[in-house]
Amino acid sequence: MTEIEYFKPERGQRPGANEDPRLDWWRAAKFGMFIHWGVYSIPAGVWKGEHIPGIGEWIMLRAEIPIAEYEQLAPQFNPVKYDADQIVKLAKAAGQKYIVLTSKHHDGFCLYGSAETDYNIVDGTPFGRDVLGELADACAREGIKLGLYYSQTQDWHHPNGFGNTWDFNEDEQDFADYIENYVKPQVREILTNYGPICIIWFDTPRIIERHQSQELLDLVHSIQPDCLVCGRLGNKLGDYATAQDNAIPPELQAEIDWETPATINDTWGFKTHDHNWKSTTQLIQNLVDIVSKGGNYLLNIGPDAEGAIPEPSIERLQAMGVWLDVNGESIYGTQPGPIQGAAAYRTTQTSETVYLHVFDWPADGRIALSGLDASSATWLDASREAALSISEQGGQLVIQGPVEAPNEHVTVIRLGR
Numbered sequence: 001m002t003e004i005e006y007f008k009p010e011r012g013q014r015p016g017a018n019e020d021p022r023l024d025w026w027r028a029a030k031f032g033m034f035i036h037w038g039v040y041s042i043p044a045g046v047w048k049g050e051h052i053p054g055i056g057e058w059i060m061l062r063a064e065i066p067i068a069e070y071e072q073l074a075p076q077f078n079p080v081k082y083d084a085d086q087i088v089k090l091a092k093a094a095g096q097k098y099i100v101l102t103s104k105h106h107d108g109f110c111l112y113g114s115a116e117t118d119y120n121i122v123d124g125t126p127f128g129r130d131v132l133g134e135l136a137d138a139c140a141r142e143g144i145k146l147g148l149y150y151s152q153t154q155d156w157h158h159p160n161g162f163g164n165t166w167d168f169n170e171d172e173q174d175f176a177d178y179i180e181n182y183v184k185p186q187v188r189e190i191l192t193n194y195g196p197i198c199i200i201w202f203d204t205p206r207i208i209e210r211h212q213s214q215e216l217l218d219l220v221h222s223i224q225p226d227c228l229v230c231g232r233l234g235n236k237l238g239d240y241a242t243a244q245d246n247a248i249p250p251e252l253q254a255e256i257d258w259e260t261p262a263t264i265n266d267t268w269g270f271k272t273h274d275h276n277w278k279s280t281t282q283l284i285q286n287l288v289d290i291v292s293k294g295g296n297y298l299l300n301i302g303p304d305a306e307g308a309i310p311e312p313s314i315e316r317l318q319a320m321g322v323w324l325d326v327n328g329e330s331i332y333g334t335q336p337g338p339i340q341g342a343a344a345y346r347t348t349q350t351s352e353t354v355y356l357h358v359f360d361w362p363a364d365g366r367i368a369l370s371g372l373d374a375s376s377a378t379w380l381d382a383s384r385e386a387a388l389s390i391s392e393q394g395g396q397l398v399i400q401g402p403v404e405a406p407n408e409h410v411t412v413i414r415l416g417r
């Protein structure tokens with residue numbers, strides 16, 4: 001079995017996979033919305049007229065922008081189009097059951113009114129509103145769970161944070177002090193001031209020490225025992241495993257709870273010139289592929305400097321929601337299916353039903369499956385009228401449907417056991 005290399009809770013750290021009831025809602029949810037937003041959406045991939053390669057939220061490091069220059073972005077940040085209700089309603093329309101917002105990314109800017117620094121949206125910008133607070137209220141109104149991304153090691157603004165080698169000399173930094181007197185107070189405030197938080201999404205652990213990871217895990221669970229911690233806390237600690245960005249394991253990961261964080265284009269933070277949007281079909285197939293292997297799909301939006309969501313993201317997420325309105329029964333609350341490793345289809349299942357997801361509909365409408373018995377085959381899309389039959393031929397279950405693909409993205413057939 002190919003394990004998810006990057007971050008995987010050590011066995012025994014927490015109840016094993018499929019055992020910890022704190023994850024039950026998350027296992028059933030399958031699909032979440034990631035939101036990467038901050039002052040990096042102002043340069044949006046361009047600095048002093050130069051296109052800066054890589055992901056947009058890394059522009060400060062990629063261009064080695066001195067703090068004195070980069071923090072001048074904060075007084076320019078006035079995202080008047082920010083609408084927390086619009087974001088939450090888009091997540092709901094898309095079928096995303098939880099949202100994870102960057103409360104503080106590697107550049108150190110906070111999207112909430114932190115008592116630990118004025119380098120935040122409330123105290124340091126003309127906008128002056130608490131983005132996180134407004135999102136928390138909108139999530140509560142709409143019944144969507146809210147999680148928070150928090151960069152616990154990389155902080156290119158704080159003198160004792162990790163990663164800024166152009167303003168600071170690492171040998172003169174005190175990372176232990178940073179963890180004790182900045183990270184812990186900020187983790188406390190985001191878990192105390194904004195209601196129930198479903199996940200703390202730590203990231204890029206880099207130099208964090210085992211005891212520091214453990215202390216942060218214990219701190220989160222001491223304040224909100226039901227708050228989950230993703231697999232990037234460091235030292236293989238956390239409540240579930242986190243795959244590499246946009247990575248989908250080639251095979252079933254039955255032993256662990258895991259999640260793939262992913263982008264719709266090629267950047268997390270908004271970039272003006274990144275138009276490489278994945279197709280709706282690709283996004284739906286990614287969701288099905290991940291769920292069929294036991295994982296969750298955390299799919300990102302990157303609002304621009306005005307707080308607007310890029311239209312291509314809205315279009316794709318809404319189309320994913322249309323597909324899930326019809327086919328969500330085969331996704332939410334399911335387990336990995338009995339057939340794994342096929343190229344053209346995936347399977348998920350419940351105790352009574354197997355769901356066959358057909359990626360590439362056969363030209364003759366005929367699907368032959370080995371290792372599966374079924375008493376019935378019906379379209380999950382109740383509006384489909386085309387004939388669908390099953391038979392047993394040569395030891396295989398043969399499904400005969402129309403020659404035309406029933407669904408432009410992924411067709412789902414419900415197989416009764």
Ligand code: JFZ
Nearest residue numbers: 006055057203204243244245261268
């Ligand atoms: C990290 C961040 O640096 C990035 O800005 C974004 O927030 C992303 C979700 O997480 O990037 C990573 C972290 C881990 C891997 C790759 C990119 N990895 O495991 O290969």
